[in-house]
Amino acid sequence: MKILKTGGILILFGAGAIVARAARFKMNRVMQFQGGITPSLGDVDPAKPRLLYIHVPFCRNLCPYCSFHRVPFDEGLCRAYFQSLRREILSYKEAGFDFRSVYVGGGTPTVLVEELEETLGVVRSSFPIREVSVETNPDHLDEEHLKALKRAGVDRLSVGIQSFDDDILRAMGRFDRYGSGSRTAEAIRNAIGQFETLNADMIFNLPAQTADVLARDIETLIATGVDQITYYPLMVSDSARDRILRDLGSLSHRESEFYRTILRRLSSSYRASSVWCFSKNGKMIDEYIVNYDEYAGTGSGAIGYLGGICYANAFGLEEYIERAGRGEFPIMASRRFSRGDRVLYDFLMRLFALDTDLSPLSEKYGPESGRHLLLPLFLLRLSGGIRREDGNIVLTERGRYFTLIMMREFFNSVNNFRDYCRAEKN
Numbered sequence: 001m002k003i004l005k006t007g008g009i010l011i012l013f014g015a016g017a018i019v020a021r022a023a024r025f026k027m028n029r030v031m032q033f034q035g036g037i038t039p040s041l042g043d044v045d046p047a048k049p050r051l052l053y054i055h056v057p058f059c060r061n062l063c064p065y066c067s068f069h070r071v072p073f074d075e076g077l078c079r080a081y082f083q084s085l086r087r088e089i090l091s092y093k094e095a096g097f098d099f100r101s102v103y104v105g106g107g108t109p110t111v112l113v114e115e116l117e118e119t120l121g122v123v124r125s126s127f128p129i130r131e132v133s134v135e136t137n138p139d140h141l142d143e144e145h146l147k148a149l150k151r152a153g154v155d156r157l158s159v160g161i162q163s164f165d166d167d168i169l170r171a172m173g174r175f176d177r178y179g180s181g182s183r184t185a186e187a188i189r190n191a192i193g194q195f196e197t198l199n200a201d202m203i204f205n206l207p208a209q210t211a212d213v214l215a216r217d218i219e220t221l222i223a224t225g226v227d228q229i230t231y232y233p234l235m236v237s238d239s240a241r242d243r244i245l246r247d248l249g250s251l252s253h254r255e256s257e258f259y260r261t262i263l264r265r266l267s268s269s270y271r272a273s274s275v276w277c278f279s280k281n282g283k284m285i286d287e288y289i290v291n292y293d294e295y296a297g298t299g300s301g302a303i304g305y306l307g308g309i310c311y312a313n314a315f316g317l318e319e320y321i322e323r324a325g326r327g328e329f330p331i332m333a334s335r336r337f338s339r340g341d342r343v344l345y346d347f348l349m350r351l352f353a354l355d356t357d358l359s360p361l362s363e364k365y366g367p368e369s370g371r372h373l374l375l376p377l378f379l380l381r382l383s384g385g386i387r388r389e390d391g392n393i394v395l396t397e398r399g400r401y402f403t404l405i406m407m408r409e410f411f412n413s414v415n416n417f418r419d420y421c422r423a424e425k426n
């Protein structure tokens with residue numbers, strides 16, 4: 001029995017490695033934005049309702065595993081940045097764009113909460129916003145920040161916790177800045193009920209994270225009663241690899257095992273709403289790229305996807321502040337996705353959201369869109385990732401894990417693209 005179980009894990013590990021390699025190859029090709037591309041929003045229809053993404057890159061502490069666009073906090077620079085950000089948002093308004101939801105990510109969006117409040121005021125007075133989501137860190141779950149966020153109309157607050165284990169928090173350099181695991185758990189308990197949704201962002205498969213540490217983290221989460229949990233696998237971009245090895249230790253190969261643990265242990269209290277998001281009400285998904293098939297990216301280094309065109313804003317803060325401040329779209333690179341790439345992108349987002357109904361894809365791209373999906377569907381079927389049930393495609397537990405790998409590689413390719421852009425600015 002034990003041999004069978006070990007064999008099963010090895011087969012899954014081998015199949016997972018093949019999925020990761022194929023996904024990496026495909027995503028890195030799609031995310032290659034050649035130099036010399038004319039920065040342009042192209043021929044998108046501005047009046048279609050979309051999501052507005054706002055990026056605030058400042059952090060008071062730079063965590064070693066993080067591949068987001070983040071920079072050390074500097075108050076003067078940060079205030080100038082927020083001013084240009086508000087100007088950039090108004091540029092979208094002037095161009096006729098229509099947004100119904102806003103998502104503020106970082107970095108640390110709450111790093112100067114009064115600037116965030118003013119910016120969200122501009123957003124709400126410019127567009128008929130129905131939903132406001134903001135990311136924060138555990139040290140900002142105090143009365144002052146929570147009051148400001150409620151005044152700003154935040155519906156959904158997502159807190160970057162990563163782990164409750166104090167040794168891991170120390171290795172990440174988060175213990176001194178954001179507090180101990182028990183303090184964070186207490187702050188989460190106090191913040192519950194103050195927003196429509198309180199989300200806890202966690203990471204699994206961290207170096208030095210044992211099965212016991214993971215189990216304790218999950219039990220702590222469940223005990224807090226938090227509305228929603230997003231459990232990301234550790235994502236190792238090329239540039240973060242050395243920092244992770246130096247500060248956190250060697251990489252673990254227990255991803256599939258840990259993922260199964262998370263699925264099983266959370267299933268008693270939460271329903272999966274995506275491959276790595278678990279909600280009490282089963283409705284919200286942490287990734288705005290799933291809830292909206294198009295989004296505008298504002299702020300330095302933000303990535304947007306409009307009308308099949310993926311684009312990135314200037315990464316250099318000075319360049320961003322200057323260009324956005326004078327009312328221009330501060331886009332540094334863009335790429336128009338081919339029809340096949342767009343179909344595959346939408347297909348991956350559907351799988352990620354555990355939605356295997358493919359009819360919206362043929363409505364959007366025409367009946368011939370199916371030919372772009374023949375190979376991925378065949379491979380998923382062959383590997384046991386999907387099966388047919390009453391004529392419908394169903395994602396199996398193995399299929400969820402393969403989708404998690406594909407999404408991990410998707411985000412890694414985005415992170416590698418960010419590294420490329422940062423190198424271009426220097």
Ligand code: SF4
Pocket residue numbers: 058059061062063066067068070106107108137160
């Ligand atoms: S993990 Fe969060 S707090 Fe840490 S550097 Fe990245 S964005 Fe900043």
